[in-house]
Amino acid sequence: xxxxxxxxxxxxxxxxxxxxxxxxxxxxxxxxxxxxxxxxxxxxxxxxxxxxxxxxxxxxxxxxxxxxxxxxxxxxxxxxxxxxxxxxxxxxxxxxxxxxxxxxxxxxxxxxxxxxxxxxxxxxxxxxxxxxxxxxxxxxxxxxxxxxxxxxxxxxxxxxxxxxxxxxxxxxxxxxxxxxxxxxxxxxxxxxxxxxxxxxxxxxxxxxxxxxxxxxxxxxxxxxxxxxxxxxxxxxxxxxxxxxxxxxxxxxxxxxxxxxxxxxxxxxxxxxxxxxxxxxxxxxxxxxxxxxxxxxxxxxxxxxxxxxxxxxxxxxxxxxxxxxxxxxxxxxxxxxxxxxxxxxxxxxxxxxxxxxxxxxxxxxxxxxxxxxxxxxxxxxxxxxxxxxxxxxxxxxxxxxxxxxxxxxxxxxxxxxxxxxxxxxxxxxxxxxxxxxxxxxxxxxxxxxxxxxxxxxxxxxxxxxxxxxxxxxxxx
Numbered sequence: 001x002x003x004x005x006x007x008x009x010x011x012x013x014x015x016x017x018x019x020x021x022x023x024x025x026x027x028x029x030x031x032x033x034x035x036x037x038x039x040x041x042x043x044x045x046x047x048x049x050x051x052x053x054x055x056x057x058x059x060x061x062x063x064x065x066x067x068x069x070x071x072x073x074x075x076x077x078x079x080x081x082x083x084x085x086x087x088x089x090x091x092x093x094x095x096x097x098x099x100x101x102x103x104x105x106x107x108x109x110x111x112x113x114x115x116x117x118x119x120x121x122x123x124x125x126x127x128x129x130x131x132x133x134x135x136x137x138x139x140x141x142x143x144x145x146x147x148x149x150x151x152x153x154x155x156x157x158x159x160x161x162x163x164x165x166x167x168x169x170x171x172x173x174x175x176x177x178x179x180x181x182x183x184x185x186x187x188x189x190x191x192x193x194x195x196x197x198x199x200x201x202x203x204x205x206x207x208x209x210x211x212x213x214x215x216x217x218x219x220x221x222x223x224x225x226x227x228x229x230x231x232x233x234x235x236x237x238x239x240x241x242x243x244x245x246x247x248x249x250x251x252x253x254x255x256x257x258x259x260x261x262x263x264x265x266x267x268x269x270x271x272x273x274x275x276x277x278x279x280x281x282x283x284x285x286x287x288x289x290x291x292x293x294x295x296x297x298x299x300x301x302x303x304x305x306x307x308x309x310x311x312x313x314x315x316x317x318x319x320x321x322x323x324x325x326x327x328x329x330x331x332x333x334x335x336x337x338x339x340x341x342x343x344x345x346x347x348x349x350x351x352x353x354x355x356x357x358x359x360x361x362x363x364x365x366x367x368x369x370x371x372x373x374x375x376x377x378x379x380x381x382x383x384x385x386x387x388x389x390x391x392x393x394x395x396x397x398x399x400x401x402x403x404x405x406x407x408x409x410x411x412x413x414x415x416x417x418x419x420x421x422x423x424x425x426x427x428x429x430x431x432x433x434x435x436x437x438x439x440x441x442x443x444x445x446x447x448x449x450x451x452x453x454x455x456x457x458x459x460x461x462x463x464x465x466x467x468x469x470x471x472x473x474x475x
Contacts, residue, residue: 034079353385366403
């Protein structure tokens with residue numbers, strides 16, 4: 001055999017080894033000798049199970065699969081799922097680990113995984129530093145003099161700095177390691193000492209929040225800290241008005257576009273966050289996402305039919321009732337069968353209440369709503385436009401009579417009107433006003449622009465009090 005052939009064979013073997021797919025993780029976890037171990041990964045705040053393996057009499061279990069695991073922080077959970085240890089899964093997916101549940105930090109070792117050897121070193125360092133800091137904190141808390149307090153505080157600061165130095169040194173030495181990406185997520189912008197003004201400090205912090213983070217590093221999805229970083233930015237750092245949020249989500253999605261997993265993660269996260277937002281009006285962000293990314297087909301590759309139907313049903317419903325836009329007219333008849341469309345109501349403010357006489361929540365809220373109307377709003381010229389959604393005419397009329405809802409404009413849609421509307425292709429009131437639960441309350445101005453929606457009984461009272469006061473102040 002000539003030397004050239006030997007070298008070619010070695011190269012071929014090397015290529016075959018590197019091209020291996022699938023994972024095999026041999027775990028020895030004392031003292032367990034029966035049952036199953038479980039392999040899971042982080043996905044935001046969730047822990048997702050990916051595999052299980054039987055434990056033999058020697059405390060050994062083997063996790064094995066034909067496809068590579070997606071990189072991130074994984075957990076090996078005990079048989080009763082009452083404890084676990086963490087490890088890194090990245091390019092190295094065939095290795096062994098020996099651990100003891102009595103001391104998972106110090107009695108754990110990896111073979112065939114340099115990534116996890118480094119991870120283990122970091123865990124040991126932080127564990128020891130944490131114990132020292134707890135002891136220093138206790139001494140600081142029980143100090144009897146200012147001198148002692150200052151001494152223990154200084155030591156606490158120094159120990160905290162040592163952790164930061166460890167992370168910075170690690171990142172310089174191992175720039176591509178998952179831990180380095182995690183450290184970058186944990187870090188916050190360092191404010192220049194030259195900045196004194198609080199406004200300047202805020203804008204510097206906001207503008208540099210994502211500086212160290214690679215938005216195309218899909219390993220971060222499967223860590224326990226990245227979702228918190230994302231939520232903090234959108235919940236605490238940026239202004240909560242819809243236009244600001246729209247710009248922010250577009251910036252993130254553009255930055256992540258080169259990686260399909262990250263783009264999908266961000267888009268799904270934002271859609272879930274703003275389809276039922278924390279603050280009124282932020283559903284405009286969902287409509288923006290729907291029109292720009294979902295309708296254009298940028299999510300078709302990963303959406304299943306159930307999720308796609310949900311997104312498109314909600315998107316088309318919400319498009320028609322954005323705050324600030326003019327609400328759609330409603331073709332209805334009143335309790336006597338007389339045509340009474342929404343646009344025909346003349347009032348400085350119109351409260352539109354979609355309700356069902358058989359809905360228990362409506363049965364409690366509608367009489368309260370009428371009480372406020374009679375005591376506070378009626379004299380101001382406000383009109384109540386109540387739309388029956390379900391429940392049947394007899395029960396609807398009986399409820400109105402029993403609770404003396406005499407001053408409302410009570411309307412419903414006849415089967416004939418519904419058929420005519422459907423034949424014309426016009427969306428029904430449920431889609432036009434996103435009526436997926438009852439009662440559903442909207443506040444419209446004199447020109448029927450939507451001022452507020454989906455308010456509770458208490459929120460409606462506060463909102464109208466504020467609006468009426470503003471109207472009086474402008475006179």
